[in-house]
Structures are given as C-alpha cells and as structure tokens.
Amino acid sequence: MKRLSTIATRHLPRPLYFTLVLLTTVFCLSLLSSAIQDGGLSTLELVLLILYTILMLWISASFWTAAIGFLVLAFQDRGGEGAESASEPTASAETGAFKTALVMPVYNEDPERVFAGLRAMFDSLVATGHSDGFEFFVLSDTREPDIWLQEEQHWRRWTEELGDRVPLFYRNRVENTARKSGNLADFCRDWGGRYRYMIVLDADSIMSGETLVEMVRRMEADRRLALIQVPPVPVNRSSFFARMLQFAGSLYGRLFVAGLAFWQRDTANFWGHNAIIRVRPFADHCGLPKLPGREPFGGDILSHDFVEAALLARAGWKVRLAPDLGGSYEEIPPTLIDYAKRDRRWCQGNLQHARLILAQGFKPLSRLHFAMGVMSYAASPLWLLFLIATGVEAYFKSLQQPEYFFGYNVMPIWPESYVVEMTTVLWVTLVLLFLPKILALVLLALDRDEARRFGGLLKASLSVLIESLLSVLLAPVLMLFQSKFVAAILLRTSVGWPAQQRGDHQTGVLEALGAHGVHTLIAFAVGYVAYVHVPDFFWWFTPVLAGLVLSVPVSILTSRTSLGLRLKEAGLFLTPAETEEPPVLRRLEERLTEPSPPIEAPVGERAFWTRAMMNPGVYALHDALLHDEPQTRRRRHILEGLALQLQDEGEDSLSLREKRALLSHRDGLHLLHTRLWAAPTLEAPPPPANG
Amino acid sequence: MGSGVSDRLDVLDEPAPAAWSTTEDRAPVEQRVRLYLNALGVQDSQETEVLVRRVIERVEFRATLGQLGEPLEVAIEETHRLLDRWLVAELGLESDPDQISAARAAVLGGHVPGWTRRWAGLSEDSLTESIRAVRFQAVPEHAPLTMEPNPIRLCCHRLVRRLAARVLRWLGIRGRHHASAEVQA
Known part of the structure; x- marks a missing residue:
C-alpha cells in the first residue's frame, strides 16, 4: 500500500495536472465554439477560437496550479503534516569541510541598501550559531564611478567592523561581459573551487539565517540535488501599488508556489535569486553560449536562470522548489511605471526563450518552463488581438439583419440565441481568474492564526476585493504596456541594461501623462468607435476602457506611499511580514537607519567621484583594490589625455567608459589624484584621510 | 589644419x-x-x-x-x-x-x-x-573551476542552409564537414 502511495505520489501529479488543464480548455473551447458557430466557421471565428484556446490553456494552467496548491496547503494544514520544516534541527548543516558562498551580483545598485541587506543576513546567520562555513561575496558589475567608490567604502567599513568572523569579499569586474550570468560564471571560474554551494542573491534579496542553513542542510541530504529555489515573498515597500502586490504575493503566491512544487517535482525552475546552487555541476553544465544572430533574439542569453535550470535538468540533476521554506524575501518596484519598466527588461529575455523551446536535449518540463516564460509576456498581445477580433466579429454580427421567414414557411423562424453559452464562457473565464483569490481566503478561514497575520479574515477579504477591482483596472494598462514591449522586441529593438529604481518614490503628473497619455487616448478613440458602431459590444468592453481611461490618476494614486501607509494603519493589505516582522527584516530596517559615514570629499561643483578621488584614503583604497598591470606607453598617453580633458573640460566631456578607464588603472588613478591636488585653484580640501 | x-x-x-x-x-x-x-x-x-x-x-x-x-x-x-x-x-x-x-x-x-x-x-x-x-583582502585565493559554454542545439536554426548542404552532400558536390546547428560560445 505504501509502495502504491509512493508510486502515485511520484507519477500521478503531472498527468493529473495536465489532464485537468486540457479538460478545462476543451470544455471552454466547446462552449465558445458552439456560441459563435452559427452557420459555419468564418476565418475570423477560427482566429478567435485559436486565440481563445491558447489563452485558456494559459489561464487554466494557472488556475489548476493554484487549485492544487490550495488542496496541498489545506490538506497539510489540517493534517498538520508540513513538508520538511525550516525549524528542523540544523546541526547537520554545520559545515567546516566545505564552504558556502552568499553571492550578490550588483549593477549600479544603491550601496547602502546592498550592504545593509548583507549585514542583516549576516546578523541573522550569526544568530543561528551556524555561520561557520559561510562567506559573503559582492560581485560588482557596477559601471557608475560614484557607486563603485561607495561600494568600496561600504565594503571597507564592514570588513573593519566584522574582522574575520565572516569573510566579506568584494570585486568589481573590469568588463561586464554577459551581464549577470557572466558575472556568476566569472565567479565560478575564479573562485568556484573554494565553495561547494553558492546561494545567489539579488541586490534586494533578504534571507533569514535559518533558511540559509536549512538550504545547505537539504543540499547535503541529497547529493543529486543541484538547485533549490526558495520562493521570495515581496516585502518592505510602502506605496499603495507595492503594498497591494505584496499582499497578493503573500496571500495568493503561496497557493501558486505549492501547486508548482506539486507538479514540477524535480524539474523545477530557477528564478535567478534566493536559491542555493551546487557549484561544481553549475560550472560543468551551466556555461551559457551566445545564441546565433543579433539581439534581441541572438547574443547573450538575458534571462539566464530558466536556461541554467534547464541545463542542470538536462544533465540529470534535480532542481527543486521549496514552498515550505520561509525566510526568503525580495523588494518589488514601487509604482506601476517602475513595474512596467522591469517588465520591459524581463520581456526580451523571456521572448528569447522561444528559440530554446524546441532545442535538442532539454526535458519536456524545461521546454514548458520556456513556453510559460514566453507566454507570460505573449499573453498580453494575444489578449489584445482577441479583444480586437471580438470587436470586429461583433461589428459584423451587428450588420446582419435577422431573417424570420425562409422559403415557403408561414411561421417565423426565430434566430437562435447564444446568450446562455456566451455568458457561460464569460463566467467560466472569470471563475478561473478569480477563484484562486477566493481559495486563498478559504485557506485563511481554515487557519485563524494565519488570518490574523493578514489582518483578520474580514479585512483580508476587503483587501482581496479592493485588490481584485484594482487589478481589473490595471490589467488593460499592463496589457498595452506588454504588447508594446513585445512589438518593439519583435521589431528587433534591443533593451539596454538599466539599473532598477528600487526605492519608494512617487509618480508625478507629467511622468504619468508621459507613460499613460497614449492609453487614455486609445481608450477614448476605441470607446467612441465601439459606442457608435457596436453599442452592444461597448458595454461589454467598459471594464477594459475604464482601466485605460483612468490609467493616469490610478497610476499616480497607487504610487502614493501616504495612501499605502494609511491603508496599513487601517489594517488593509497587511502581510505576515508586516504583522509579525521577521528579525532579519527588522535588522535590515535598523541597519538602514544607522548613520552611514559619508565619504569625506571636498564641497564643489565637480562630480562626486572626482571629489572623492581627492580624499587620499578613498584613493588609496581604490588603488589597493586594483590589480597591478604592466605599464605601456600607449596606455599612459591615453590616460594622460583623459586626465587633461577632465581638468580642462570637466567630467561631462568624458564618457562613462572613459571615466572608468581613469579609475580602472593605477597609473590613471595616480594621474587623476595628483592633477586634482595640483590644480591652480583648489576646491576646499577634504578632511584628513584618517581623521 | x-x-x-x-x-x-x-x-x-x-x-x-x-x-x-x-x-x-x-x-x-x-x-x-x-x-x-x-x-x-x-x-x-x-x-x-x-x-x-x-x-x-x-x-x-x-x-x-x-x-x-x-x-x-x-x-x-x-x-x-x-x-x-x-x-x-x-x-x-x-x-x-x-x-x-x-x-x-x-x-x-x-x-x-x-x-x-x-x-x-x-x-x-x-x-x-x-x-x-592590516590586510585588504578583497578576494580570496584563486580556486578556479572550468566553466565552458555548453552547446545548445537549436531546432530549425539555419534549416534551409542545412538542408541545402545535406542535398549537396548527397549529390556529392560538397564534403561532410558542414557545420552543425550547435551553438557554442
């Protein structure tokens, strides 16, 4: 019996899941086809059915993931059978024979936040009593000179404070080849042999010490396990928009994660951070090739995480999701516009995966991950096309005059009504979209403690209601944003690699008009056309139009931190991370409020990095962190030229690359420092280096 | 000038x-x-x-x-x-x-x-x-690992060219050395 249960547990989930998804799609499709196929199938109707099939597959896949997740969590909660718990004894994770690196790749990020986060994790790790064997590594790809110098100063400050308790290493790459994946690969090439595991963090990642230790313990327990992804919960933002997403991520996210873990089993995915990786197989199998062709579909693989997980699975290693592990957090964009900007970066990487879906050797589930990644952005233009096709179809239908008398029939033949079928299609679609939210509330109803952590069942329900209404308004805006991004990428417009704006900030009127003005205009134009030509369709279309018409005020309003905080005071959109703030997040807050000694630099009109370079202490530290290299006359001349240009024409005359060149070579640095100090008129000199 | x-x-x-x-x-x-x-x-x-x-x-x-x-x-x-x-x-x-x-x-x-x-x-x-x-050890001793790009064989990449090459090879016009679709670094 036990064997049967084991076989069922191992082999049942995927067939069950995919069968449910397919049956739901076929059911919905049959409803729609019976509703629109009166008198044959036109080309437009065929297009509608194809689009609807793809979209229904997408929606039902998401729905069944959440529904299964609900059952898993409800069953576990009732039976009290949690999966491996983070509170298990962690003594076996004590290392000594091997080391684990906590690697944080950063690119022009706020150094205060980066190092405060690392400090909070360090404190949490020390509190577990198992900090031995862990080492922190900041893998900087920062290009901005100001931020580069600040990172070094933060690193120095921390190493001074900590001594040798837990080593913190720092390196800034000379060339940021292949972006984040290249950064990690270079780390493995240079120091991979030192570590058995690496825990990959993002600049805004926070993980508790218990979770870090537990991740190592689980890796040690299964030698075929190459990667454990711990789903991060969004935290720490105050704007209305972000708090709403944090609430949704915390409440509904756990359903989805539990569902994903149920059917993905040992071929789960890598989300790029908050995951532990076995270093050697990663180095052996996850070196990424450049894709043939030019950007945006060729060149470096941008969303490297999916591909790395697929390569590990291809090589026979296990990749798992750990839905039962808490203590994993991330920060999210504070406003709708920032969220869209992040989507712009992710969109290209995900669409690039379309080329990998049919590549040889990958496991079917890895292909599915690629396809789902593509669909997470392709769904928007498909919805848009579906809406347009529906509108056009409605217009053509409106042109048809019903004929009541055919041939010699005396009795009128009433046109067949498909209102019931169409209404059923609509309701089924709505149920698939909104039922997971209700299921999440049911889970809260089953667990009073958990409900309290979300502010109580009543307030959580109210929050879900508001969130659902707002998501209806936001969905068409995101649909247009993402459709634009997909179109731009298909037209082969590449994205840069802009650093994210992570801190709380608010959207101004001009910014909102710039981003959403077109949405509003589109809404008015489409609304007018629909109202005049297809009035019946217009009323069905109003939720979409309302979202677009209101996009400017909604974008501004949801970016307000005051509103977010007021709702928090009212007990709305509360998350467990807010009601029972985990110690590691509290430590982060404390670290961020600690006064950070500024880099002493003379006051002046010059850029920060040139002023900082006048500080002999800053200069000497930066110089010490560079590598010595043989001097060449040619380089010396170029650097002299740059130093002179800086002196004569100011910093703005230098490109970012030229500024970096001055700061990246010892001879350039020496020239810069000397010339700044030898200027005929000296800006107010900095205080003593060690004062 | x-x-x-x-x-x-x-x-x-x-x-x-x-x-x-x-x-x-x-x-x-x-x-x-x-x-x-x-x-x-x-x-x-x-x-x-x-x-x-x-x-x-x-x-x-x-x-x-x-x-x-x-x-x-x-x-x-x-x-x-x-x-x-x-x-x-x-x-x-x-x-x-x-x-x-x-x-x-x-x-x-x-x-x-x-x-x-x-x-x-x-x-x-x-x-x-x-x-x-006073040690400024920003990085530890080197402990290198080899990490070479892994090949990914794309489906349908240059399909026409590959088919043409195969036909030519079959006809004996070209040698057998034509490139595969493997993506290397």
Missing part, C-alpha cells in the same frame, strides 16, 4: 611656468604640500615641518635637473613618492606595487596609529607589524 588643432598648438607658445628660484615661487607650493599632508593625516606641526622640508628639497632637486614641469604637480608627486619610499623601507618591500598599495591604504585608512610620526622620522618604534596586520 583645423582650428581645434591650431588652438592647441597655441599652448606651445605660452610662456613656461615661473622658474623655481624665489621665495615667492616656493610659498604656494609649500602651502599646497601642507594642505596635502594634512589630508593624508599629518596633523602635528612638527611632523608637518619635517615632511614639508623633505618634499621641498626633492622638488628643488628636480628643479636643478630641469624636471620641474608644473611645481604644484611635482610637489604632490614627491609627497606621494616620499610616502611610498618610507613604506618600502619600513616594510622591507621590494617595490611590489600590490604590497605598496595595500600598505598605503592601511596607513591612509587610519588603521595604523602613530604612522605619521614614524614617517616624519620622529619615532623609533617600528610599525612593520602594525601595517602588515
């Missing part, structure tokens, strides 16, 4: 910087060296005087060799060089740039109390151990 180039050539006709001869010439240089020493962490007036004197001596020496150039720049360079020489002597280094840089960062970072006095030659206490104890 463009005007930009001729403008730059005009610089050649400008009068050379004032010769290093009078007390008035020396005053601004001394003033700048004092400021720079202060920024380095030399606060004590006695130490400052000793070090200023040494720097000025070296600047004067450069002037006698005709290598003065910009006096202010030379003065800063010489101050820097004086510090580096002292560090080399104090630590018994053999001009290893990495070690000198690390030592410089150690003293200028304020990790070695009393170093300015020792630098000025007003203290007999060796600081070798104190300076060596």
Whole structure:
C-alpha cells in the first residue's frame, strides 16, 4: 500500500495536472465554439477560437496550479503534516569541510541598501550559531564611478567592523561581459573551487539565517540535488501599488508556489535569486553560449536562470522548489511605471526563450518552463488581438439583419440565441481568474492564526476585493504596456541594461501623462468607435476602457506611499511580514537607519567621484583594490589625455567608459589624484584621510 | 589644419611656468604640500615641518635637473613618492606595487596609529607589524573551476542552409564537414 502511495505520489501529479488543464480548455473551447458557430466557421471565428484556446490553456494552467496548491496547503494544514520544516534541527548543516558562498551580483545598485541587506543576513546567520562555513561575496558589475567608490567604502567599513568572523569579499569586474550570468560564471571560474554551494542573491534579496542553513542542510541530504529555489515573498515597500502586490504575493503566491512544487517535482525552475546552487555541476553544465544572430533574439542569453535550470535538468540533476521554506524575501518596484519598466527588461529575455523551446536535449518540463516564460509576456498581445477580433466579429454580427421567414414557411423562424453559452464562457473565464483569490481566503478561514497575520479574515477579504477591482483596472494598462514591449522586441529593438529604481518614490503628473497619455487616448478613440458602431459590444468592453481611461490618476494614486501607509494603519493589505516582522527584516530596517559615514570629499561643483578621488584614503583604497598591470606607453598617453580633458573640460566631456578607464588603472588613478591636488585653484580640501 | 588643432598648438607658445628660484615661487607650493599632508593625516606641526622640508628639497632637486614641469604637480608627486619610499623601507618591500598599495591604504585608512610620526622620522618604534596586520583582502585565493559554454542545439536554426548542404552532400558536390546547428560560445 505504501509502495502504491509512493508510486502515485511520484507519477500521478503531472498527468493529473495536465489532464485537468486540457479538460478545462476543451470544455471552454466547446462552449465558445458552439456560441459563435452559427452557420459555419468564418476565418475570423477560427482566429478567435485559436486565440481563445491558447489563452485558456494559459489561464487554466494557472488556475489548476493554484487549485492544487490550495488542496496541498489545506490538506497539510489540517493534517498538520508540513513538508520538511525550516525549524528542523540544523546541526547537520554545520559545515567546516566545505564552504558556502552568499553571492550578490550588483549593477549600479544603491550601496547602502546592498550592504545593509548583507549585514542583516549576516546578523541573522550569526544568530543561528551556524555561520561557520559561510562567506559573503559582492560581485560588482557596477559601471557608475560614484557607486563603485561607495561600494568600496561600504565594503571597507564592514570588513573593519566584522574582522574575520565572516569573510566579506568584494570585486568589481573590469568588463561586464554577459551581464549577470557572466558575472556568476566569472565567479565560478575564479573562485568556484573554494565553495561547494553558492546561494545567489539579488541586490534586494533578504534571507533569514535559518533558511540559509536549512538550504545547505537539504543540499547535503541529497547529493543529486543541484538547485533549490526558495520562493521570495515581496516585502518592505510602502506605496499603495507595492503594498497591494505584496499582499497578493503573500496571500495568493503561496497557493501558486505549492501547486508548482506539486507538479514540477524535480524539474523545477530557477528564478535567478534566493536559491542555493551546487557549484561544481553549475560550472560543468551551466556555461551559457551566445545564441546565433543579433539581439534581441541572438547574443547573450538575458534571462539566464530558466536556461541554467534547464541545463542542470538536462544533465540529470534535480532542481527543486521549496514552498515550505520561509525566510526568503525580495523588494518589488514601487509604482506601476517602475513595474512596467522591469517588465520591459524581463520581456526580451523571456521572448528569447522561444528559440530554446524546441532545442535538442532539454526535458519536456524545461521546454514548458520556456513556453510559460514566453507566454507570460505573449499573453498580453494575444489578449489584445482577441479583444480586437471580438470587436470586429461583433461589428459584423451587428450588420446582419435577422431573417424570420425562409422559403415557403408561414411561421417565423426565430434566430437562435447564444446568450446562455456566451455568458457561460464569460463566467467560466472569470471563475478561473478569480477563484484562486477566493481559495486563498478559504485557506485563511481554515487557519485563524494565519488570518490574523493578514489582518483578520474580514479585512483580508476587503483587501482581496479592493485588490481584485484594482487589478481589473490595471490589467488593460499592463496589457498595452506588454504588447508594446513585445512589438518593439519583435521589431528587433534591443533593451539596454538599466539599473532598477528600487526605492519608494512617487509618480508625478507629467511622468504619468508621459507613460499613460497614449492609453487614455486609445481608450477614448476605441470607446467612441465601439459606442457608435457596436453599442452592444461597448458595454461589454467598459471594464477594459475604464482601466485605460483612468490609467493616469490610478497610476499616480497607487504610487502614493501616504495612501499605502494609511491603508496599513487601517489594517488593509497587511502581510505576515508586516504583522509579525521577521528579525532579519527588522535588522535590515535598523541597519538602514544607522548613520552611514559619508565619504569625506571636498564641497564643489565637480562630480562626486572626482571629489572623492581627492580624499587620499578613498584613493588609496581604490588603488589597493586594483590589480597591478604592466605599464605601456600607449596606455599612459591615453590616460594622460583623459586626465587633461577632465581638468580642462570637466567630467561631462568624458564618457562613462572613459571615466572608468581613469579609475580602472593605477597609473590613471595616480594621474587623476595628483592633477586634482595640483590644480591652480583648489576646491576646499577634504578632511584628513584618517581623521 | 583645423582650428581645434591650431588652438592647441597655441599652448606651445605660452610662456613656461615661473622658474623655481624665489621665495615667492616656493610659498604656494609649500602651502599646497601642507594642505596635502594634512589630508593624508599629518596633523602635528612638527611632523608637518619635517615632511614639508623633505618634499621641498626633492622638488628643488628636480628643479636643478630641469624636471620641474608644473611645481604644484611635482610637489604632490614627491609627497606621494616620499610616502611610498618610507613604506618600502619600513616594510622591507621590494617595490611590489600590490604590497605598496595595500600598505598605503592601511596607513591612509587610519588603521595604523602613530604612522605619521614614524614617517616624519620622529619615532623609533617600528610599525612593520602594525601595517602588515592590516590586510585588504578583497578576494580570496584563486580556486578556479572550468566553466565552458555548453552547446545548445537549436531546432530549425539555419534549416534551409542545412538542408541545402545535406542535398549537396548527397549529390556529392560538397564534403561532410558542414557545420552543425550547435551553438557554442
């Protein structure tokens, strides 16, 4: 019996899941086809059915993931059978024979936040009593000179404070080849042999010490396990928009994660951070090739995480999701516009995966991950096309005059009504979209403690209601944003690699008009056309139009931190991370409020990095962190030229690359420092280096 | 020749910087060296005087060799060089740039109390151990792993070309060496 249960547990989930998804799609499709196929199938109707099939597959896949997740969590909660718990004894994770690196790749990020986060994790790790064997590594790809110098100063400050308790290493790459994946690969090439595991963090990642230790313990327990992804919960933002997403991520996210873990089993995915990786197989199998062709579909693989997980699975290693592990957090964009900007970066990487879906050797589930990644952005233009096709179809239908008398029939033949079928299609679609939210509330109803952590069942329900209404308004805006991004990428417009704006900030009127003005205009134009030509369709279309018409005020309003905080005071959109703030997040807050000694630099009109370079202490530290290299006359001349240009024409005359060149070579640095100090008129000199 | 180039050539006709001869010439240089020493962490007036004197001596020496150039720049360079020489002597280094840089960062970072006095030659206490104890180990020892790009065989990549190559090969027109669709680095 036990064997049967084991076989069922191992082999049942995927067939069950995919069968449910397919049956739901076929059911919905049959409803729609019976509703629109009166008198044959036109080309437009065929297009509608194809689009609807793809979209229904997408929606039902998401729905069944959440529904299964609900059952898993409800069953576990009732039976009290949690999966491996983070509170298990962690003594076996004590290392000594091997080391684990906590690697944080950063690119022009706020150094205060980066190092405060690392400090909070360090404190949490020390509190577990198992900090031995862990080492922190900041893998900087920062290009901005100001931020580069600040990172070094933060690193120095921390190493001074900590001594040798837990080593913190720092390196800034000379060339940021292949972006984040290249950064990690270079780390493995240079120091991979030192570590058995690496825990990959993002600049805004926070993980508790218990979770870090537990991740190592689980890796040690299964030698075929190459990667454990711990789903991060969004935290720490105050704007209305972000708090709403944090609430949704915390409440509904756990359903989805539990569902994903149920059917993905040992071929789960890598989300790029908050995951532990076995270093050697990663180095052996996850070196990424450049894709043939030019950007945006060729060149470096941008969303490297999916591909790395697929390569590990291809090589026979296990990749798992750990839905039962808490203590994993991330920060999210504070406003709708920032969220869209992040989507712009992710969109290209995900669409690039379309080329990998049919590549040889990958496991079917890895292909599915690629396809789902593509669909997470392709769904928007498909919805848009579906809406347009529906509108056009409605217009053509409106042109048809019903004929009541055919041939010699005396009795009128009433046109067949498909209102019931169409209404059923609509309701089924709505149920698939909104039922997971209700299921999440049911889970809260089953667990009073958990409900309290979300502010109580009543307030959580109210929050879900508001969130659902707002998501209806936001969905068409995101649909247009993402459709634009997909179109731009298909037209082969590449994205840069802009650093994210992570801190709380608010959207101004001009910014909102710039981003959403077109949405509003589109809404008015489409609304007018629909109202005049297809009035019946217009009323069905109003939720979409309302979202677009209101996009400017909604974008501004949801970016307000005051509103977010007021709702928090009212007990709305509360998350467990807010009601029972985990110690590691509290430590982060404390670290961020600690006064950070500024880099002493003379006051002046010059850029920060040139002023900082006048500080002999800053200069000497930066110089010490560079590598010595043989001097060449040619380089010396170029650097002299740059130093002179800086002196004569100011910093703005230098490109970012030229500024970096001055700061990246010892001879350039020496020239810069000397010339700044030898200027005929000296800006107010900095205080003593060690004062 | 463009005007930009001729403008730059005009610089050649400008009068050379004032010769290093009078007390008035020396005053601004001394003033700048004092400021720079202060920024380095030399606060004590006695130490400052000793070090200023040494720097000025070296600047004067450069002037006698005709290598003065910009006096202010030379003065800063010489101050820097004086510090580096002292560090080399104090630590018994053999001009290893990495070690000198690390030592410089150690003293200028304020990790070695009393170093300015020792630098000025007003203290007999060796600081070798104190300076060596300050380690700026930004990265650990290298422990390399090989990480080569893994091939990914794309489906349908250059399908037409590959099919054509296969047909040609079948017809015996081309050899068997045609490229596969494997994506390498």
